[in-house]
Each structure stands twice: as structure tokens, then as C-alpha cells.
Amino acid sequence: MATFFEGESHTFSEYLLVPGYSSSENIPANVSLKTPLCRFKKGEQPRITLNIPMVSSIMQSVSGERMGVALATEGGMSFIYGSQTPESEAAMVKWVKDYKAGVVESDSTLTPDMTMEQVMDLKERTGHSTMPVTDDGTPHGKLLGIVTSRDYRPSRDDHQAKVATFMTPREELVTGTKETTLKVANDIIWDNKLNALPIVDENDHLVGIVFRKDYDSHKSNPDELLDANKRYMVGAGINTRDYAKRVPLLLEAGADALCIDSSEGFSEWQKLTIDWIRENYGHDVIVGAGNVVDAEGFRYLADCGADFVKVGIGGGSICITRETKGIGRGQATALIDVCRARDEYYKETGVYVPVCSDGGIVYDYHMTLALAMGADFMMLGRYFARFDESPTNRVNVNGQYMKEYWGEGSARARNWQRYDLGGAAKLSFEEGVDSYVPYAGSLKDGVGMTIYKIKSTMCNCGANSIHELQQKARLTLVSSTSIVEGGAHDVVLKDHNQSVSYH
Numbered sequence: 001m002a003t004f005f006e007g008e009s010h011t012f013s014e015y016l017l018v019p020g021y022s023s024s025e026n027i028p029a030n031v032s033l034k035t036p037l038c039r040f041k042k043g044e045q046p047r048i049t050l051n052i053p054m055v056s057s058i059m060q061s062v063s064g065e066r067m068g069v070a071l072a073t074e075g076g077m078s079f080i081y082g083s084q085t086p087e088s089e090a091a092m093v094k095w096v097k098d099y100k101a102g103v104v105e106s107d108s109t110l111t112p113d114m115t116m117e118q119v120m121d122l123k124e125r126t127g128h129s130t131m132p133v134t135d136d137g138t139p140h141g142k143l144l145g146i147v148t149s150r151d152y153r154p155s156r157d158d159h160q161a162k163v164a165t166f167m168t169p170r171e172e173l174v175t176g177t178k179e180t181t182l183k184v185a186n187d188i189i190w191d192n193k194l195n196a197l198p199i200v201d202e203n204d205h206l207v208g209i210v211f212r213k214d215y216d217s218h219k220s221n222p223d224e225l226l227d228a229n230k231r232y233m234v235g236a237g238i239n240t241r242d243y244a245k246r247v248p249l250l251l252e253a254g255a256d257a258l259c260i261d262s263s264e265g266f267s268e269w270q271k272l273t274i275d276w277i278r279e280n281y282g283h284d285v286i287v288g289a290g291n292v293v294d295a296e297g298f299r300y301l302a303d304c305g306a307d308f309v310k311v312g313i314g315g316g317s318i319c320i321t322r323e324t325k326g327i328g329r330g331q332a333t334a335l336i337d338v339c340r341a342r343d344e345y346y347k348e349t350g351v352y353v354p355v356c357s358d359g360g361i362v363y364d365y366h367m368t369l370a371l372a373m374g375a376d377f378m379m380l381g382r383y384f385a386r387f388d389e390s391p392t393n394r395v396n397v398n399g400q401y402m403k404e405y406w407g408e409g410s411a412r413a414r415n416w417q418r419y420d421l422g423g424a425a426k427l428s429f430e431e432g433v434d435s436y437v438p439y440a441g442s443l444k445d446g447v448g449m450t451i452y453k454i455k456s457t458m459c460n461c462g463a464n465s466i467h468e469l470q471q472k473a474r475l476t477l478v479s480s481t482s483i484v485e486g487g488a489h490d491v492v493l494k495d496h497n498q499s500v501s502y503h
């Protein structure tokens, strides 16, 4: 006879927090969101502590190198996607590790023979108006000039005009060199009343650009997640097939943590992968595993030596795994079950194995719920895909800005092919969709607002740390009618957009 789990499985929206007593000490400024990334023994410190409980999904449409830098700047960690060759994944990791805070690689680069129309298209897609011009149109080509929105007037000028005719040419540009420190770059920017300073190497090839506004923000990033050498920390996704080739390249590139990326992690493949890493690198390398949705799955991976365990099958916004394969479990129930198992494991063995809640976060308060239910941190796909720093295009759909977002199990992501289920590739079925998500501006602003909301709710629960929240939180299931009661109801909204809330 099969096993039947007691009760239904629930999701975040079916729960609410019941506030607890808060003292005058419970104010957002006093709340710390520091949280362990990897396993540690009782009385010891984890090797990596995140400053905010957020990591970005191991997905092509979420975690590229710019996401890596932007999220580490705010105190979280990106896991660079593994659905690419080991070489290109390692190059992205290296890019983050080599990143000199303040020097940005151009994502909007022109050639001299492009037209004004193409310039406007590119600006629409990336949202960036400072565009260097290089000989080959790459961000590290020979610098020939720069175009900003002050160089052309779309209402008056010929849209077919070539960039060469309206750019500010190289000889009129003020530039810095690789040796220019950020502080000196900032002085040059101020002395010359510039908005941006291109940095070039000894052959006059573009290295990157220092922006006036970035220097100011760099000074105010108290939560930056840095390694011992003051470089940004970054993670990387791996799979259970090509680890003997991929892992060495990622570690050489400087990856701070690895994570096995799979829809279903209660399997021998994960054990074999972790065993290989331990045999070749001992316990120095941090490797997370998953995904699981119950206590047994957690215990298996904890015993395999996983440094953290990821929870969630089928709850992601682009996921259709439950529909195609019929596997999964409500995210809240899965998380609660696994966190209980983690606490028992800690009591029994004295080893704490952090739990990551992966997928299904829609509203900011879902994050507070996930933490209250026991998650040490959350992995988010849709949430981060909406920001400037995700690797996808920004597009205008019916007058609204959107960013593209597609699942790793979608045909689009699988194009690069790592699927070998023992059959031909054409036998595979899709487990994810290709979609749009509403564009939400810069990661810094979005994450800042989310963090503030989490801290405020924690204060309502009388908690100034995640650990305290997990001890003190009081949660209640809600009926479907009380969910209706919780929204605006029985009033006529003046502004229709109010009902479409994404936070």
C-alpha cells in the first residue's frame, strides 16, 4: 500500500502571521537579516553568512554576471546558471570575481554605421542611454566615441542618420585608464561635469564605464557580500552529469558556493556528485543539493553531506512540472516539513544544515512567511527577472514594459542540450513556460523596499533576527473567504491599476 501524507498540502497565500508582542526595541533599524548559507556545527560559525536571505535562481533568464554583482552588492548571492557550457559559466563567475566595483561593462554598445533608429531600439530594450561606440560593437572593442541622449533629437532628426555623424568622437572624450582608481575617476567626472567616464586599456580598447551615480551608491552599500579579498561572492549551478569537468573550472574561476540544480534531488545522482566533490576537494567546497519536498528527502541529502538543502517542486511561477509529471507538494507544507526535519537533525547530530525555500514567492510577505516557517533563505526567479540586472531583454508589450522570463525546463532553455534521459532529445517534454514579467526598475530599489517590508513585519512579530522570528512566529491557516476579506473588497477602486499589485 502506498504512503499517504496526512492532510492537504498548502501554499504561502493560505497562511498569515498573527502578530506577537513587540517592544520598543523592535524597530526596522534594529533588525538583522543575517543568515547561514552552509552547514555548521553547534557552537561554530558557518563559512558563509548571507547579509540578506535572498539568492537568485539558477536560470538563464535570471542569474548572469550582472545579477551576480547587483545581488552581492545588496548582501545576497546569485547562482550563475548551469545550462551553458562549463567554460562560459566559469567565465561569468570569473567576471563577477574580477569585477571592480564601480566600473560597469557596457550592455549597450554601438558601431559607427548603426542608425539612430537602431540606437533608439537598443535604448528601449536595455533602458540605458549612455552608449559607447566601438569598432566591432562589443563592450571591449576599440573605443571610437560615445552617444548619450543629448546627442540626438528623435523628434527632429533623420532616424536613418549614422551613429558616426552624431556621436561624440574619441578625440573629444575624457577617459580613464585601468590604473585610475574609483576615487580619481569620480574626481575626473566632477571636474569635467560628466555623467560617465569610459575606462580604456593600453590599446584604447574599452574596459568599462564609471557612472557618476554608481560611485555615490557604492559608498552606501553596508550589506555588500564580500570574500576575504574584498571581492563579491558568487555561486554557480552544477548538474549530476558533467561535474568532473564543470566543478574544477568553476572553482578555478573563484565560485564561492556550488548548488546541484535539479527538479528532484532525492536521488543517487546527487550522492554520486557530492561524493565526487568530497573525494577531490574534501570539505572545503560548499555544495548545496535539492530539490526535495519532505523530511525523508532532506535527511538523505543531509547525510550525503549537502551544505544546504533546497525545497520546492512545481511551485515556481514558470513551472508546469506538477501538470506534466504529477510530482510536487504545496510549497508551505513542504517547507514546514523539511524545516522540522532540519531541527531534529540538528538536535541529533549537532550539525545545522540550512534550508532554502525555492520558488513560488509572489508577494514580499511570502518571504517573511517562508522565514517564519523555518527557511534560512529563499531562492527567487520571477522576483529577480523583473529587474534591470537580469540578463533578458526589456520589451514594450501593449504600452507596458516587460522583461522576458523563461523556465529552465522550457524548450527555449533546453536548446543548449544537456538532456539525456537515456532516450533521444526529441522524446523530452517541456516542464516550463516562456513568459513576460512586469519590468520593475533597478534591483537596488526593489530589494531595498522588500527588505524594509520584511523587517517591518518581523517587528510586528517581536523579532529582531531571523532566528528569533522562527522561534516566536505564530501562523494561522486562512479560509478562502478570509483571503477575499484580506484584499480591497466591496469598494469601487478609483484607479484600476491598484488591483494589479506585484508587491
Ligand SMILES: NC(=O)C1=CN([C@@H]2O[C@H](COP(=O)(O)OP(=O)(O)OC[C@H]3O[C@@H](n4cnc5c(N)ncnc54)[C@H](O)[C@@H]3O)[C@@H](O)[C@H]2O)C=CC1
Binding pocket: 058, 239, 240, 241, 261, 262, 263, 264, 269, 291, 312, 313, 314, 315, 316, 319, 321, 358, 359, 408, 409, 420, 421, 431, 432
Ligand atoms: N523546482 C522545480 O519544481 C523544477 C525545476 N526545474 C528546473 O529545470 C532544470 C532541469 O531539471 P531536471 O530536469 O530535474 O534536471 P536533472 O539533470 O536533475 O534531471 C534530468 C533527468 O536526468 C537523469 N539523470 C540525472 N543525472 C544523471 C546521470 N549522471 N546519468 C544519467 N541520468 C541522469 C535524472 O534522473 C532525470 O530523469 C533545472 O534547472 C531545474 O531547477 C524543472 C522542473 C521543476
Ligand SMILES: O=c1[nH]c(=O)c2[nH+]cn([C@@H]3O[C@H](COP(=O)(O)O)[C@@H](O)[C@H]3O)c2[nH]1
Binding pocket: 057, 058, 059, 263, 312, 314, 315, 316, 317, 318, 319, 320, 321, 322, 358, 359, 360, 361, 379, 380, 381, 382, 383, 406, 407, 408, 409, 410, 431, 432, 433
Ligand atoms: O517546473 C519548473 N519548470 C521549469 O522550467 C523551471 N525553471 C525553474 N524552475 C524552478 O522555479 C524556481 C523559480 O520560481 P519563481 O519564479 O516562482 O521564483 C527556480 O528556482 C526553479 O527551482 C522551474 N520549475
Ligand SMILES: [K+]
Binding pocket: 314, 315, 316, 317, 318, 319, 320
Ligand atoms: K506552477
